[in-house]
Amino acid sequence: MEKQNKKIIIIFFKKIFFQLFISLLIFLGILFDPIAMNAHVLVTIDNNLSDCKLITNCIFQSWKVDDSEKAFTELIQILENTPRVKIIKKEKDYIHAISTSRIMKFIDDIEIKNLNLDNILQVKSSSRLGIFDLGVNKRRVQTLRFRLIDIYD
Numbered sequence: 774m775e776k777q778n779k780k781i782i783i784i785f786f787k788k789i790f791f792q793l794f795i796s797l798l799i800f801l802g803i804l805f806d807p808i809a810m811n812a813h814v815l816v817t818i819d820n821n822l823s824d825c826k827l828i829t830n831c832i833f834q835s836w837k838v839d840d841s842e843k844a845f846t847e848l849i850q851i852l853e854n855t856p857r858v859k860i861i862k863k864e865k866d867y868i869h870a871i872s873t874s875r876i877m878k879f880i881d882d883i884e885i886k887n888l889n890l891d892n893i894l895q896v897k898s899s900s901r902l903g904i905f906d907l908g909v910n911k912r913r914v915q916t917l918r919f920r921l922i923d924i925y926d
Contacts, residue, residue, distance in 0.1 A: 820886075820888070821886065821888075821895060822884050822886045822895045822897050823897075825897070825899060826899075827904060829904055829905050829906070830899060830900040830903055830904060830905055830906040830910065831897070831898070831899035831900065831906075831910060832897070832898050832899070832910045832911045832913075832914050833895070833896070833897045834895070834896050834897075834914055834918075835893050835894070835895050835896075836893065836894045836895075836896065836918065837891075837892060837893055838892055838893070838894055839892065840892065841887050841888065841889055841891075841892040841893065841894055842887070842889065844887075844894055844921060845866070845868075845885070845887040845894060847921055847924050848868070848885055848894070848917065848921060849863065849868060851917060851920050851921065851924075852868065852870050852883070852917075855872075857872055857873045857874070857875065858870050858871070858872045858883070859871055859873075866886065866887040866888075866889065867884070867885070867886050867887070868883075868884065868885040869882065869883070869884050870882075870883040870884075871883070872898075872913065874909075879900065879901070879902060879903070880900075880901045880902070881898060881899065881900050881901065881906070881909070881910060881913070882897075882898070882899050882901060883896075883897070883898050883913070884896070884897040884898075885897075896914055896917065896918075898910035898911075898913045898914050
C-alpha cells in the first residue's frame with residue numbers, strides 16, 4: 774500500500790512539474806516576442822548605418838549598384854519572401870528586419886540603408902545575443918547579395 778501511495782505522489786508531482794514547465798514556456802514566448810524585445814537601439818550616424826561593435830557576430834558591407842532604387846525594392850521583396858524574416862520597419866530608404874533562427878529562436882537584426890546619391894546600399898546583419906554567430910550573419914548577407922545578383926542576370 775505504501776509503494777502505491779509513493780507512485781501516486783510521484784505521478785502527481787510529475788504532472789504538476791510538466792504543467793508548470795509548459796506554462797513557463799508559454800509565458801516566456803509571450804514575454805520575449807522578437808518585435809517587443811529590443812536588445813539594443815539601432816543607430817544611424819550621419820545618414821549611414823552604424824559600424825559593427827563586434828566583428829565576431831556582425832557583418833557590415835557597402836554594395837555599389839547601378840540603380841539603388843531598383844535594388845532596394847528588390848531587396849524588400851527578397852526579405853518578404855525569406856522564411857523566418859519579418860520586416861519591422863520600412864521607410865523610403867531604410868529597412869529594419871529581424872531573422873529568427875529555426876531551432877534556438879535567436880534573433881538577428883538586418884538593416885539595409887539606401888544611399889541614393891552614390892548608388893550604394895549599406896547592409897548590416899548582427900546578432901542581438903552572444904559573441905559568436907558561427908558565420909550565420911556573413912552567410913545571410915552573402916545570400917542576399919547573390920539573390921540580388923540573380924535577379925539582375
